[in-house]
Amino acid sequence: MGPKGDDGYYANWTGLRRRGEDAREEAEYVATVRDDLRALFAAESNPLGGDQYGAELAKTFPADKAAIFDLFADYIDDLDGIRDGLVNGAKGYENADNPEG
Known part of the structure; x- marks a missing residue:
């Protein structure tokens, strides 16, 4: 994210989507x-x-x-949640930038 001007901030939704892919791969x-x-x-x-x-x-x-396998499951769930959050956030920002699709 970075400044876009007087009307708020700009989110790089392609970068968010890419980081979501990184979380999926991890x-x-x-x-x-x-x-x-x-x-x-x-x-x-x-x-x-x-x-x-x-x-x-x-x-x-x-x-x-x-306990070891529970920790693996928890970590994978966390990564899946990060992925979902990044991908859904990217969709929201993309829709805001391109409301007509």
Whole structure:
């Protein structure tokens, strides 16, 4: 956004739309990382190892793993919300600049 003159500000709606696309791409990337991690956990019967440290970590592993995937979900939801806000904002500014379509 930047000054347009005495009557207010100008919003670069093409830039907003582009940043919305960036947020969508980031959400897709994070979802891929999440899925890769989920597959790794599924492939490894005991990813913590069999020593005393692994045994200690195994006590909290199910809850820790669930928390990790909850955080992935929250982050992806946040990125989707940012994308939606940017895209919808861009539409509003575009409509204001071009009311006849």
